Amino acid sequence: MGTHSEQNAASHITRIMKEPFTAYVTIFPCNDCTNNLLAYRSFSRLVFKSFYDEREIEGPLERFFQRGVKVCRLNLSPERLIDIVFNEPDAKITVWDSEQRERIKGYLDKTIFSQPTH
Numbered sequence: 001m002g003t004h005s006e007q008n009a010a011s012h013i014t015r016i017m018k019e020p021f022t023a024y025v026t027i028f029p030c031n032d033c034t035n036n037l038l039a040y041r042s043f044s045r046l047v048f049k050s051f052y053d054e055r056e057i058e059g060p061l062e063r064f065f066q067r068g069v070k071v072c073r074l075n076l077s078p079e080r081l082i083d084i085v086f087n088e089p090d091a092k093i094t095v096w097d098s099e100q101r102e103r104i105k106g107y108l109d110k111t112i113f114s115q116p117t118h
């Protein structure tokens with residue numbers, strides 16, 4: 001059993017904890033990783049690529065929304081994802097900076113899990 005991606009990412013974000021940040025993960029977080037991410041008050045957005053099991057997202061999704069965390073699915077073809085990972089060296093880190101965030105904005109599928117308006 002490996003380290004869940006969110007735990008790994010969280011161990012790298014202490015230096016930016018004071019500013020709102022986006023976590024980019026390949027698989028939608030499990031319950032434990034949801035807890036770990038929500039422990040950071042400045043956690044403001046989750047971008048994920050796919051699910052392990054769609055039946056397991058309801059609880060974490062509800063808690064993200066309760067905290068006002070925006071949840072987006074990254075809509076990338078496997079070919080484009082491989083291109084980013086291998087040809088954009090900085091993309092290998094899990095938390096991307098604002099420039100990289102802008103670059104991938106066009107790939108975000110906001111229609112799947114847009115944050116409910118209050």
Ligand SMILES: [Zn+2]
Pocket residue numbers: 004005006029030031032033034
């Ligand atoms: Zn996990």
